[in-house]
Amino acid sequence: MPGSMTLIDGEPGDRIPVSDRGLQYGDGLFETIAVRDGRPCLWRQHLERLATGCARLDIPAPAPARLAAEAEALLTNVAAADGVLKLVVTRGSGPRGYASPPAPKPRRILSFAPGLPAVIDGAKAGVRLTLCRTRLGENQRLAGIKHLNRLEQVLARAEWSDPGVLDGVMCNAHGQVVCGTMSNLYLLDDAGIATPPLTHCGVAGTVRTLVRDCARDLGVPFAERVLRPEDLFAAHGLCISNALLGVLPVARIGAHRCRPEAVPAALIERVRQIALEPEMQS
Numbered sequence: 001m002p003g004s005m006t007l008i009d010g011e012p013g014d015r016i017p018v019s020d021r022g023l024q025y026g027d028g029l030f031e032t033i034a035v036r037d038g039r040p041c042l043w044r045q046h047l048e049r050l051a052t053g054c055a056r057l058d059i060p061a062p063a064p065a066r067l068a069a070e071a072e073a074l075l076t077n078v079a080a081a082d083g084v085l086k087l088v089v090t091r092g093s094g095p096r097g098y099a100s101p102p103a104p105k106p107r108r109i110l111s112f113a114p115g116l117p118a119v120i121d122g123a124k125a126g127v128r129l130t131l132c133r134t135r136l137g138e139n140q141r142l143a144g145i146k147h148l149n150r151l152e153q154v155l156a157r158a159e160w161s162d163p164g165v166l167d168g169v170m171c172n173a174h175g176q177v178v179c180g181t182m183s184n185l186y187l188l189d190d191a192g193i194a195t196p197p198l199t200h201c202g203v204a205g206t207v208r209t210l211v212r213d214c215a216r217d218l219g220v221p222f223a224e225r226v227l228r229p230e231d232l233f234a235a236h237g238l239c240i241s242n243a244l245l246g247v248l249p250v251a252r253i254g255a256h257r258c259r260p261e262a263v264p265a266a267l268i269e270r271v272r273q274i275a276l277e278p279e280m281q282s
C-alpha cells in the first residue's frame, strides 16, 4: 500500500459501501487528531472520547490496540511528518431503515492529511471569531460526544467567508454560548476561566480537559458557567481550543475587540506543549 492515505478496516482504499450507516444516518463517531513528527498527539484522550461515544451510541468499540496498529501503519506508510489523522468509526453497513443490525460490524476509516495549521501568529496576536446565527439543538444523549451529525456546524460555517475569521461562536436555542464550530470557548474574568457546560450540546474537547488541568496547575480557577454573548463582550479575555490549534487567544469577535494579552502566556504554552507533543499509547 505505498503512499496510501486511507485505511478502511485496515486495508488501503477510498470506497465505502452506500449501505454504510455513517453515510445513511450519520451513525458513527470521529476524532480529529494532530500528528507531529509522524506520531499522533493526545492519542489516549481521543480514544477515550471515542469509547465514550461508542458506549453512548451502543456501537461496539474497536480495540484500542487495533486502532493504534492501524494508525501506526498508516502514518509509517505515508512517511507522515506533521498533519491530521482523522479516525471515523461507523456502525457499519445495514439493511434499509433506521433499525440497527442485530450484530453490527463497525467500520474503521483512518485517513491522513499532511499539514497542521500554523498557530504561531495566532498565539501571539490572537485570532478573529464571528458570532453565528445558526443555533445548536439540544439532546443530552448526544451532548459531549463527537458523533458524525455535523450539519449545524456546516450551516454555521457557511455564515462567513472572510478567511481572516478562524471560527464562529455558536449558541443554543436559549441564546446561551456553547462553543465554536470547531473549538471550545473560554472567557477570562476576575473569577478565573469559565467555559460553558456541555450537558445538552457541544463536544467535550480533548484539549478542554487539558485547559482545565493546566489552568488549575497554574493556580487559575476554572469553572463551567452559563455564558451569554454579552458576557463574552464584557470579559477580560477570550480563548478557544482544539486538538489542532492548542489554545489560542481571541483578538476580535465580530466588531468587538478583545485583549489577547489577557490570556496567560504560560497557559497557552503549557497546553501547546502537551496537546501538540507526540504521544502514542495503545
Ligand SMILES: Cc1ncc(COP(=O)(O)O)c(C=O)c1O
Pocket: 032, 153, 179, 180, 181, 182, 183, 184, 202, 203, 204, 205, 206, 207, 208, 241, 242, 243, 244
Ligand atoms: C464542535 C467542536 N467542539 C469542540 C471541539 C474541540 O475538540 P478537541 O479539543 O478534541 O479538538 C471540536 C473539534 O473539532 C469541535 O468540532
